[in-house]
Amino acid sequence: MTYKKRLSFLIIVDSLIVLSSIYVGFWLLMPDANILSSGTLFLSSLTLIIWHHLFAYTYKLYHKAWEYASIGELMGITKAVTYSVTVAGFVQLLVNGHVYLRVLIVTWMLHMILIGGSRFSWRVYRDFYYKKNIHKKRTLIVGAGAGGTMVARQLLQNRDADLVPVAFVDDDPKKQKLQILGVPVNGGVSDIESVVMKMEIDNIIIAIPSLGKKEINTIYQECVKTDAKTKIIPMLEDLMSGKVSVNEFRDVEVEDLLGRDPVKLDMASISESITGKTVLVTGAGGSIGSEICRQISNFTPENLILLGHGENSIYSIELELRAKYDTTINIFTEIADIQDRSKIFSIMEKYKPDVVYHAAAHKHVPLMERNPEEAVKNNIFGSKNVAEAADTFGVNTFVLVSSDKAVNPTNIMGSTKRFAEMVVQQLAQESKTKFVAVRFGNVLGSRGSVIPLFKKQIQAGGPVTVTHPDMTRYFMTIPEASRLVIQAGTLARGGEVFVLDMGEPVRIVDLAKNLITLSGYSIDEIGIRYSGIRPGEKMYEELLNENEIHKADVFPKIHIGKAPLKDEEVLGYFLRNFETMSEAELRAYLLAVANNKEEELKHLYRTKVSV
Known part of the structure; x- marks a missing residue:
């Protein structure tokens, strides 16, 4: 129905309702009067029709999509009807000297019932029709607050959605046993399993946008006890920034289950050290290096040099950055091996960067155990080349990306990283360049991390191989790691080792179990096989040993250590x-x-x- 046809239809219907209401009102309360010949009835009817349409226009009753009607639309109807009946009463008072109050009250009631009924019947029909005639997945919403209510309303109003909310759960006892938008609140988080079974739930939506990682993990562990597919609404900052809407549900990711909130660093303080400067990133095509480049680009350096050994990875990050920043940043690429000392010195002399982020390294523990000389040449001599070139050509800040495996190392990779830390610490004692190191735990999703391996094993039907049931690791996300590197550069005074507060370590087997369930399988379907600790591996990692702990933190969530030289x-x-x-x-x-x-x-x- 076109807008003009719809408008004409509503005006005609409303006119008939107004006439019917006042006629029935007079007839019910004044049955013996000659209604048709009553001048009062004619005047009241004319007044009601005119003022009803005026108030209906004022409160936009002809512009609303009534299939989505709610409290706001009901308030508009109430105002339009009340004010038009009130005006009719004033006209009666002026003409007749008195008001037919009881007649007007009955008219108001009939008016409300018929106008409201005619409008809300559209929504009743729509809800009934689509619920009965389209197969939708029964959905449980976790959280009956503002976020959960918005999700429920979106699902109820969206005729194309394949989900229908049938229940909430919320730990607030004041909300339990109530109904929100006609959907019952059937208990708390601990009741998820029983609610799913009782209500035959197909999908679960976690709808608390301000939820912390620890709470998400707790809720998710209840969800995985069921066969329902679990999704989550976007985080609060993404909703507020307008990046996404509340109905853009996504799968729960393994990053959501770290058990802690991501560390947010002071990005504003970084601008001074990067904006308008020349920045060089080694290992720029790697997982960490490429993300460092993305983060740096947000602060618009004048020149950004992408240095790496693999041409494909450097080409990929170059294309990505040029697509976004080609008109604002001068982007240069250099294919070079950090073991090539003369080439590294030549590049450093050519660009004379203000800041160097050294992310190039061999990091795979078992491979480096079998190839120790390559670990030494790349992680020690390569780092030494880049650091000494930075010193020679007056770089202001040099940040070495190190590893938690450099603490009390039992393997070659960790030992070479610790040796590289010592090399830059020695330089820091005599150089004008500020040399610092940053230690990471395991980075989720980076090349060589356990997550891609687990995903491949799951896709192949399992089993997932875990070295030991009690092995733990610290985990962080790639953006967190990259921000820490950049933040460390602004905090550098020379010789420090910066470490991110990464919360509690995570058991690898728990990570594997979560990834299996996130992939839509049960633990029994995929299976977990214990392969034994590999050469050079430790049961747990450390971030600082007891000799390196510095009492004062230089930044929230960042520890600083003075590692012995x-x-x-x-x-x-x-x-x-x-x-x-x-x-x-x-x-x-x-x-x-x-x-x-x-x-x-x-x-x-x-x-x-x-x-």
Whole structure:
């Protein structure tokens, strides 16, 4: 029905309702009067019709989609009817000297019933028709507050939605046993399993946008006890910023189940050190390096140099950044191996960056155990090349991306990372460049992390392999890791090791179980197999050892440690004699240096690392 036809239809219907209401009112209360010849009836009818349409126009009763009618529309009807009947009463008083009050009251009641009924019948028909004639998935909404109510209203009003809300759960006892938009609140979070079974629920929507990660995890653990598919509405900041709407449900991601809220750093304070400056990122095509580039680009540096060894990954991040920032940032790409000292010095001399973020590294623990010399050449000598080039050409700030595996390391990868920290700490003592290191835990979704492996195993039908049921790790997201690197650069004074407060460590087996259920399978369907601890792995990781803990935090959620330095000659000896060492000698010396084993170092150094 076109707008003009719809408007004409409503005006005719309302006119008939007005005439019927006042006629029936007079007839009910004044049955003996000659109604048709009554001038009062004619005048009252004319007044009511004119003023009803005026007030209906004022309160936009002809412009509303009545299939979505709610309290607001009812209030508009009430005002229009009340004011038009009141005006009719004033006209009666002026003409006749008195008001037919009882007649007007009956007229008002009939008017409200007929006008309201004619409008809301559209919504009743729509709700009944679509609920009965379209198969929809029965949905449980977790949270009966503002977010849950908005979700329920969206689902009830959207005729194309394939979900229909049939129940809420909410831990607020004041809301339980009530109905919201006709949908009952059937208990709290602990009742999810029983409600799903009783109400034959197909889908669960977690609809509390301000919910913390720990609470999401608690709710999700109740949801996975059922066979229902679990989704979640966007976070509060995304809703408020307008990025997404409340009905854009998404699957629960493993990042939602970290058990803590993401650490939010002071991005505003970073602008001063980046905006209008020249920034170089090594390993720019990697998971961390590419995200650092994305975060940096938000602050509009004048020049951004993407340095990496893999041409495909550098090409990919270059295309992405140019599509968004080509007119505001000068983007340069350099394909180079950080082990190539002359090339690194040449690049540093060419661009003379203000800030260097060194993210290039070998990080795979088992692979580096089997190839220790490559770990040394890349993680130690490569880092040394980039750091010394930064010192030579007057870089203001140099940030080394390190690892939690550098703390009390039991493997080659961790030992080389700790050695690289010591190299930049030595430089920090005498250089004008501010050298700092940043330690990460495991980064969810990064290359080489456990998540992509688990996903492949699940897609292949399982089982998911976990090394040990009690193994734990700290986890963070790629954006968190990247922000920490950038924030560390603004906090640098020289020689620090910055560490993110990552909450409680997560059991790997719990992560595997969550990922299986998030993928829509049961634990029994996929299965979990324990493969045993691999060479160089620890049962748990540390972020700072007891000798490195610094009492004062320089920034909320960021710890700072003054890691102990080794004598420059101890480091220098290894760097000078690396190529002549056997693998056993190399391993022994690295672990002794990284773990601060003085007696062992003295023995190795005294016997010229002969073991």
